[in-house]
Structures are given as C-alpha cells and as structure tokens.
Amino acid sequence: xxxxxxxxxxxDGVMQAPGGPDEDRSCxxxxxxxxxxxxxxDFNRLVNGWFAQADAFLLGRRTYETFAxxxxxxxxxxxxxxxxxxxxxxxxxxxxxxxxxWQNATLLEGDVAGEVAKLKERPxxxxxVHGSGDLLQTLMAHDLVDExxxxxxxxxxGSGRRLFGEGAxxxxxxxxxxxxxxxxxxxxTYRRGGPLVTGGFTIEEP
Numbered sequence: 001x002x003x004x005x006x007x008x009x010x011x012d013g014v015m016q017a018p019g020g021p022d023e024d025r026s027c028x029x030x031x032x033x034x035x036x037x038x039x040x041x042d043f044n045r046l047v048n049g050w051f052a053q054a055d056a057f058l059l060g061r062r063t064y065e066t067f068a069x070x071x072x073x074x075x076x077x078x079x080x081x082x083x084x085x086x087x088x089x090x091x092x093x094x095x096x097x098x099x100x101x102w103q104n105a106t107l108l109e110g111d112v113a114g115e116v117a118k119l120k121e122r123p124x125x126x127x128x129v130h131g132s133g134d135l136l137q138t139l140m141a142h143d144l145v146d147e148x149x150x151x152x153x154x155x156x157x158g159s160g161r162r163l164f165g166e167g168a169x170x171x172x173x174x175x176x177x178x179x180x181x182x183x184x185x186x187x188x189t190y191r192r193g194g195p196l197v198t199g200g201f202t203i204e205e206p
Contacts, residue, residue, distance in 0.1 A: 001055060001124040003116070003138055005148040006047075007163050008035050010154065012052060014160035017131050019152075024161075026064060031157040039099055042181035048080035050149065054088060055124035058116065059093050060132030061094035067130075068102040091127075113142040121142070133161050141169065143192075146172065152186040170196040 008018040017032030018021040024032060059067065067085065074082035090105040093112045098106045108115045116139065119127055128135060129145075139145050150163075172193035179187050 002146040005129040006149040008151045009148040015163045016160035038183040054128045056089040060135035063131040064092045083166040148190045154184045
C-alpha cells in the first residue's frame with residue numbers, strides 16, 4: 001500500500017486544530033477551527049474521492065480519539081467518509097493508549113516506523129493518514145510518506161504546530177496535482193522529488 005497523508009495547513013504552515021476551538025489547545029493555541037469558514041462543495045468532492053481510495057487508515061492518538069468520538073455515530077452506510085472509516089482497518093500509533101475500542105481498530109506496539117513499514121508491504125491501494133501531526137513527524141523522519149495532500153487555507157495564525165517545522169529533513173517534492181476550491185483553498189498533491197538541490201543566480205558582467 002502507498003502511504004498518503006492529508007493535512008490542512010494555514011499559509012504560515014500551521015496544521016494544529018483546523019476543525020474546532022477545542023480540538024487541540026496544547027501550548028496555549030487559541031485559533032482552533034480556522035478551516036471552518038472555507039468548507040464548500042469542492043472540498044467535499046475532493047475529500048470524498050480520496051476516502052474512496054483507502055484500504056486502511058493510520059492515526060495518531062489525538063486524531064484517533066477525535067474521530068472515534070464522532071464517526072461511529074454516523075449510521076448512514078452510504079456516507080462517503082463514515083463508511084470507510086468505520087468499516088476498514090485502522091491502525092493507531094500511541095505510547096499512552098492501552099486499548100482501542102473502535103471497530104476494526106488495532107493499537108500499534110513497539111517500533112512505530114518498523115510496524116508502518118510492514119503495513120506498507122501489504123497488498124492494497126492506500127494506507128491513509130489524516131491529521132495526526134506527531135505521528136507524521138515520525139513518518140517523515142523515516143521517509144515513509146509516499147504522497148502529501150495539502151489543503152492550504154488563506155489564513156495566517158502566527159503560532160502553532162507546523163507540518164514542516166524546525167528539524168525537518170531537507171528534500172524536494174514533486175507537484176503532481178493542484179486545484180483551488182471556490183473559497184480559495186489551494187489543494188496540492190506532492191510526491192517524493194529527491195534530495196534538496198541548491199544553487200545561486202549570478203549576473204554576468206559585460
């Protein structure tokens with residue numbers, strides 16, 4: 001399976017608490033819910049299409065708890081998000097949870113990077129990560145993310161947890177798709193592009 005990561009980002013690169021004021025107030029973050037005003041049919045179409053490609057999900061502890069408190073309550077079997085989330089395997093990476101109770105959920109134990117590498121060797125289409133900021137840092141550090149799907153919102157919050165923060169491994173990415181929603185959200189899909197290449201511009205004197 002390919003490992004794909006879907007992340008909501010502000011223009012200044014923050015991924016913390018896009019969905020609501022109380023989603024994640026760690027480190028005093030006060031701007032939760034910044035993605036809310038930008039929801040539209042374009043957003044729904046893209047998200048629904050991506051969920052249709054999933055064969056399994058990989059979640060960090062905080063995202064798992066947020067999802068598990070809501071999506072099992074959506075009983076509509078035809079819901080394009082709830083149906084795969086409730087029915088497909090879910091793997092949860094956490095050092096603090098002792099058990100997971102959501103249907104078809106499994107707690108990953110031991111070396112997370114090693115366990116995820118094994119999951120990727122299984123047949124299937126996509127092993128999808130949604131949110132899960134701390135987990136994503138581990139996955140990126142071990143070069144396990146095959147594709148980033150970034151929703152870049154036209155807002156600046158000035159603080160908060162970033163997807164590519166201090167210490168991120170230098171590398172290039174390849175843009176394979178890009179579109180813009182009716183509310184101005186840029187949706188870009190990137191795959192591995194190789195090592196970072198640097199250089200400089202010079203002006204030749206006559």
